[in-house]
Amino acid sequence: MIEVNTLNKSFNCVWVLKDITTRFSRGKANLIIGRSGSGKSVLLKSIVGLLEIDSGEILFEGQNFTRMNFAERKKIRRKFGMLFQGGALFDSLTVYENISFNLDFFTSMTKKEKQKRVKYCLELVNLKNVTHLYPSELSGGMKKRTAIARAIVMNPSYLFCDEPNSGLDPETATIIDNLIKRITLELGITTVINTHDINSVLEIGDNVLFIHEGQNWWEGTKEEIFTSGNEELNDFVFATEIIKRIKPPNTSI
Amino acid sequence: MTLFHHLGKYVLLLKKVFAKPEKARVYYKQTIREIETLGINSIGIIAMISVFMGAVITIQTAYNTENPLLPTYLIGLAARDSILLEFSSTIVALILAGKVGSNIASELGTMSVTEQIDALEIMGINSASYLILPKIIALMFFAPFLTLMSMIIGIFGGWAAGTSVGAVTTTYYIHGIQYEFIPYYVTYSLIKSVVFAFIITTVSSYHGYFTKGGALEVGRSSTKAVVHSSVVILLFNLILTQLLLS
Numbered sequence: 402m403i404e405v406n407t408l409n410k411s412f413n414c415v416w417v418l419k420d421i422t423t424r425f426s427r428g429k430a431n432l433i434i435g436r437s438g439s440g441k442s443v444l445l446k447s448i449v450g451l452l453e454i455d456s457g458e459i460l461f462e463g464q465n466f467t468r469m470n471f472a473e474r475k476k477i478r479r480k481f482g483m484l485f486q487g488g489a490l491f492d493s494l495t496v497y498e499n500i501s502f503n504l505d506f507f508t509s510m511t512k513k514e515k516q517k518r519v520k521y522c523l524e525l526v527n528l529k530n531v532t533h534l535y536p537s538e539l540s541g542g543m544k545k546r547t548a549i550a551r552a553i554v555m556n557p558s559y560l561f562c563d564e565p566n567s568g569l570d571p572e573t574a575t576i577i578d579n580l581i582k583r584i585t586l587e588l589g590i591t592t593v594i595n596t597h598d599i600n601s602v603l604e605i606g607d608n609v610l611f612i613h614e615g616q617n618w619w620e621g622t623k624e625e626i627f628t629s630g631n632e633e634l635n636d637f638v639f640a641t642e643i644i645k646r647i648k649p650p651n652t653s654i
Numbered sequence: 655m656t657l658f659h660h661l662g663k664y665v666l667l668l669k670k671v672f673a674k675p676e677k678a679r680v681y682y683k684q685t686i687r688e689i690e691t692l693g694i695n696s697i698g699i700i701a702m703i704s705v706f707m708g709a710v711i712t713i714q715t716a717y718n719t720e721n722p723l724l725p726t727y728l729i730g731l732a733a734r735d736s737i738l739l740e741f742s743s744t745i746v747a748l749i750l751a752g753k754v755g756s757n758i759a760s761e762l763g764t765m766s767v768t769e770q771i772d773a774l775e776i777m778g779i780n781s782a783s784y785l786i787l788p789k790i791i792a793l794m795f796f797a798p799f800l801t802l803m804s805m806i807i808g809i810f811g812g813w814a815a816g817t818s819v820g821a822v823t824t825t826y827y828i829h830g831i832q833y834e835f836i837p838y839y840v841t842y843s844l845i846k847s848v849v850f851a852f853i854i855t856t857v858s859s860y861h862g863y864f865t866k867g868g869a870l871e872v873g874r875s876s877t878k879a880v881v882h883s884s885v886v887i888l889l890f891n892l893i894l895t896q897l898l899l900s
Contacts, residue, residue: 451772478778489773492764503777506677561776 402427403448403559403591408457410440410447417443418615421457425593430585430605433595435612436637442563444612445595449481449561450474461559479507482552482590484562484581488544490536490551496523497532500551507555522550526580542573546580553584560585562594566601574598578605599638602626611637664860670782671790671856684788692754692789692855693796697803699753700746704804707745708811711736716821729822730830733812735839742804743843744891747850750797751883755858758789759879762862763872771863786859790852797851798844805840842898849894850887857883 403425410418417440425431433441446452448459450466459466461477469477490499500519504510510518519532526546536544545565552560562581566574582605585592596602602609606623611634613619619631626638675681715732762785765771774781809831816822822830858879865875 446772449776451775475778475780478776481776481778483773483776485769485773487768489769491770491773492768505680506777506779 402462403593404458404460404463405444405448406458406460408444408447408459409455410443410452411455416615418447418454418612421612421615421617423610423617423620425591426608427591428586428589429592429607430582431591431593431608431610432602432606433593433610433612434597434602434606434637435618437597439612440615441595441597441612445561445563445593448593449483450478479555480558482555482557482560484545484548484552484560484565486564486567488536488548490544490548492536494535495532496528496534496536496539496547499536499547500554502551503555518554519550522554525553525584526550527576541568542577545569545573545577549577549580549584553588556588558590560590560592562592562596564596564598565594566596566598571600574600575604581605599640602638613637660860663864664856667782667786667860667863668856670780671786671859673780673783675783675787676779681784681788684784685791688788688792689796692757692793693800696750696753696800699749700800700804701807703749704742704746704807705811705814707741707804708733708737708808708813709815711741711808712812712816712827713819713821716816716819726822726826727830727833729816730812730827731833732830733816733827734809734831734835737805737808737812738839738843742801742808743846743850744887746801746804747797747847747854747887748884750793750800750851751854751858751887752880754793755854755879755883756876758855758858759862759865759876760872762786762859763865763875766863766865767868767872782863786855786863789859790855793851793855794848797847801843801847802840805843845898846891846894849890853886853890854883857886 405421405423405425408418408421409416421444433444435441443452447454450459454467457467461480464477466474466477490496491502494502497519500522501515504515504518508515523529523532526549528543528546528550531539531543531547536547539547560581565581566577569577578601581592581594584590594601594605603623603626606626609619609621609623609626610617611619611631613633619629619634621629626634629635712729712733715729715736719728719732762771765785771781771785774784813824813827816827817824861875861879861882865871
């Protein structure tokens with residue numbers, strides 16, 4: 402479980418996150434949603450330590466991440482898997498080398514064992530015959546899948562996904578969403594997904610955190626969204642005409 | 655104030671770079687790769703520039719010493735000392751700052767804006783050390799070879815140009831390059847090349863590693879890397895000359 406307590410973050414004296422307190426449960430797809438510029442990416446990057454926070458606490462299984470030094474953070478980060486918005490695959494390495502990168506660094510596996518592990522991860526994300534290809538030779542969906550395979554190769558305890566289906570067509574986006582959900586359940590990991598894709602929310606959102614103007618505006622399950630009377634949440638989730646037909650403004654289903 | 659800010663950030667980056675590597679074998683492989691990218695791939699341009707550099711120095715010296723009171727072997731001697739003391743270390747370093755420096759800054763800059771550096775950090779890898787340390791070791795190791803090669807090719811270029819335009823005969827040129835030869839000049843030049851290699855790799859890496867934004871910023875970082883590396887090289891050239899030759 403990940404606990405975030407009264408987290409505050411500012412850039413040049415402008416507060417981006419204000420007193421965020423929340424919990425991300427194990428074995429669940431925890432979604433952070435919000436409008437563009439609401440601070441959800443900053444929250445995700447603050448949780449993983451890519452951004453230093455101004456005040457507050459982030460705890461991984463009770464361990465205070467914010468108080469850890471560089472070496473201690475490095476240790477805990479080995480339990481992280483992260484899917485970046487653009488994939489962040491290493492351009493100069495092939496798919497195989499990208500996925501086995503962590504294994505080279507942190508395990509003493511033999512070449513055969515590494516091949517087996519990479520093959521398993523690629524099967525998990527439904528990719529075949531791509532190990533020799535470079536990232537530039539992959540489609541958007543294949544890049545995301547490769548990035549997921551790389552993120553899970555070390556059996557992480559925590560999986561962080563930053564806009565996992567941005568730039569993908571709806572069908573591929575749904576496949577990626579379901580893949581993340583399946584991996585979360587199968588591996589029993591804590592998954593935190595940052596998205597503004599409503600389909601993802603309704604498809605896989607076990608727990609949903611709605612960030613509005615840098616604050617924890619609403620929390621609940623995807624089912625509770627339908628019964629919520631929160632105006633900003635309803636405006637965000639039911640913004641399009643098609644979805645408005647599911648739930649007219651200021652009503653609950 | 656900005657200078658001190660950058661200086662502090664640069665020192666902190668170096669502290670991170672020289673931290674204990676996670677796995678020496680991975681770093682070793684990466685260093686070999688960088689020797690090829692930064693060193694071996696620079697042989698062509700260094701060789702070409704050295705030939706022309708030697709040729710121009712010889713012809714210019716010959717033109718400026720057209721005096722019957724001055725011995726002809728002076729052309730070879732002047733060409734040798736110019737190449738050994740200054741051109742093969744400083745000019746080669748400035749060329750490397752352009753070629754290798756921009757390469758390093760744009761590579762790391764692109765990695766930074768495409769979140770590849772963040773990906774390394776998330777994996778629990780010291781990204782600064784993994785990406786920068788092999789480059790420093792590779793160029794500091796290979797730069798002396800490039801300098802030695804530049805010396806030999808430069809002197810050869812001088813001979814080829816001098817004899818082909820009739821400015822000096824082979825005998826006088828060889829006599830000139832052997833006349834009162836001081837081996838320490840080679841040592842001095844090699845020491846400079848190692849220091850300059852460190853400057854090129856670290857200054858360029860600094861600019862690339864901290865790039866934020868997009869393609870435009872990568873280009874800017876690349877330009878800054880070349881300009882700042884060149885300025886620091888010229889500054890250290892003065893300092894090292896005073897320290898090693900006075």
